[in-house]
Amino acid sequence: MKMILIPLRASLVLLLLCGVVYPLVTTGIAQVVFPYQANGSLMTQGNTIQGSMLIAQSVDSPKLFHPRASNAKYDPTASAGSNQAVASDTYLADQKVKVEEWRKANPALQTVPADLVTGSGSGLDPDLSPNGALAQIPGISKATGIPEATLTSLVQSTTKGRSLGVFGEPHVNVNELNRSILKLIQ
Incomplete structure (x- = not known):
């Protein structure tokens, strides 16, 4: 049983770190440092030249x-x-x-x-x-x-x-x- 629990815990920790914590941290940094680029935008055909x-x-x-x-x-x-x-x-x-x-x-x-x-x-x-x-x-x-x-x-x-x-x-x-x-x- 112990041989199953150790890899299962390691998988859950890595899942949380790589799948939740890392994306949230990088998204947060991007929003603070580059808010316009992080949110993206379409280049319109009107008066705005952005995108x-x-x-x-x-x-x-x-x-x-x-x-x-x-x-x-x-x-x-x-x-x-x-x-x-x-x-x-x-x-x-x-x-x-x-x-x-x-x-x-x-x-x-x-x-x-x-x-x-x-x-x-x-x-x-x-x-x-x-x-x-x-x-x-x-x-x-x-x-x-x-x-x-x-x-x-x-x-x-x-x-x-x-x-x-x-x-x-x-x-x-x-x-x-x-x-x-x-x-x-x-």
Whole structure:
């Protein structure tokens, strides 16, 4: 019996320390030291230019860059991919509809970059390829009156290279781009 009680007590103590005490202490410190960041916020499309750069946010305004499609509806508590096979008829039909929607909204767009019509694995990725961002410039320029050259410069200045020069692909944080646009149009 004693051989069972010792590991059981150790497990309960560790459960309380790691599962209750540690999270409460770190949350308390975060609330005191970084209250705004600890609580998080959404970047609005109105007058406020605040919010997370880490999670894609739904964008309805034609004045802002649109992130990748989200199967999670941009809800961080419902992170999910589509789980559709890329060779399935349903997936192919969905992609054709999305491509046509982009072409209809952007008649000058010759080729629709893949990341504008496909979702990320988590559904919360705030990054686009530089081509995905550049493809949106004519529409945003028309909606905001910001010259295309200015928007192109914004995309270029916010483009991040490969991690450590080797890993991943160049990418642009859509939230960062939209924050820059909101500063320009206010």
